[in-house]
Amino acid sequence: MPPRPLENPAMNPTALPTPAPHLPALLRDCFAAQRAAFTRSRNPGADKRRADLRALHRLLADNREAIVVAIDQDYGCRSRFETLLTELLQGQEAALAAARRVRRWMRPQKRRLDPTQYPLASAYTFAQPVGVVGIVVPWNFPIAMAFQPLICAFAAGNRAMVKMSENSAHLARLLKALAPRYFASDKLAFFADDDAGPGQPLGPLFTQLPFDHLFFTGSPQTGKAVMANCAANLTPVTLELGGKSPAIVAPGFALDKAAERIVWVKMLNAGQICTNVDYLFLPEGSEQAFIAHAQRIAQQRYPDLLGGDYTAIIDQRQYDRLQAMLQDAIAKGARAVPLLPGQAGDVQRRIMAPTLLLDVHEDMQVMQREIFGPLLPILGYRSKEQVRDYINARHHPLALYLYSNDRALQDFYLTETLSGGVSLNDSLIQSGLHNLPFGGVGHSGMGHYHGHEGFLTFSKLRPVFRQSRWRTLDLLMPPYGRRAYQLLNFMLWRNR
Structure with missing residues (x-):
């Protein structure tokens, strides 16, 4: 029964x-x-x-x-x-x-x-x-x-x-x-x-x-x-x-081209993107030139910050969080540079003006937490190894962006760091391509x-094995005689 x-x-x-x-x-x-x-x-x-x-x-x-x-x-x-x-x-x-x-x-x-x-x-x-x-x-x-x-x-x-x-x-x-x-x-x-x-x-x-x-x-x-x-x-x-996704501008790369593409993604959706540029590495000494290009480009694209092409921060809690992050950086020694000089945001509508931050350091919230808004810290660097070590000492980011036409340098960052996705000479694009998998690694996510x-x-993904009427494995059944050893030794020889 x-x-x-x-x-x-x-x-x-x-x-x-x-x-x-x-x-x-x-x-x-x-x-x-x-x-x-x-x-x-x-x-x-x-x-x-x-x-x-x-x-x-x-x-x-x-x-x-x-x-x-x-x-x-x-x-x-x-x-x-x-x-x-x-x-x-x-x-x-x-x-x-x-x-x-x-x-x-x-x-x-x-x-x-x-x-x-x-x-x-x-x-x-x-x-x-x-x-x-x-x-x-x-x-x-x-x-x-x-x-x-x-x-x-x-x-x-x-x-x-x-x-x-x-x-x-x-x-x-x-x-x-x-x-x-x-x-x-x-x-x-x-x-x-x-x-x-x-x-x-x-x-x-x-x-x-x-x-x-x-x-x-x-x-x-x-x-x-x-x-x-x-x-x-x-x-x-x-x-x-999410996580803090870095962008790196290599020595010799056109700063105006890098500024065009980084400003675009940093102001898209007011920076509220999980794969946005969270901080930027520039070769030491190029910061002011980059800022000048970025301000010019931002002014061309957003002559009226309040005109409707620029998005608001989603709610008051997020707006207050970003303002507190900005004030924390300034109080700890950062220099705030407006991306749109002369254009203020709108507190009532939660329109937050985009801001670049210089002289940042690890004690600031903008360098500890994902920003998810229109703030961009800038770090100067002297060597590719310095950048690599900085990135690898932190959680794996959801994205990494490198601006360089040097294939050897591209290979260096691709092999020496780990992130979710990568765009070379652009930002964000890899996230929207239907034929590229999207996903993080470790702290930035799992799966695609x-x-x-x-x-x-x-x-x-279901594996299926279909056996035939006759099977080779029958030749390897005990008792293990001469023929079984000959066949086994042949297979071992084939896989030596």
């Missing part, structure tokens, strides 16, 4: 984990519906995945203006052009690119066999959906940071629950209203941070769900708490964090997404 099944699944250590009873019903019910839907359709075909990806594209394209307005309301002032460029265009391109390639990504990949399995057996891998994916979205690029992992998760055949930031309340309400027009809630659901009720942030509760994979973008400090919650369910996690690597992140 077979053993009786346990009547209480909670007593069965092999049963799938279920959401804890203390979690809000809206989370538990949605998770249960998505898991049940995944059980009914565990491996959607390429046509279904392409249809889902095109629906994500339509959601963005059909509602472009409403999305722009919602993000502007959340920021108080968000450059319309930057929202269209960095969020809508990026998301639409990524969705269409994945739809074109997903059939190829899904194909089984043949693998070579070990000598003991030649010549009749075969081996291959295929990517299989993992199930229900959780995505926690930051506020700085709320569409890009929601839809880029969503695209990867849907390409991999999964279902998704998405928790928006507390600073994206208008956008969260909009996406909650729009999503049901394109997807059933057992395929995709958005949540606002206040959905659990006033004074009860949803984030810590959301990450306690027993997802099959959790994707989090945010600070390293919050990332640690997310990992702790995921550990209780052994939920695999991808963390996209974008393109094929994102597809693999949300898949189980």
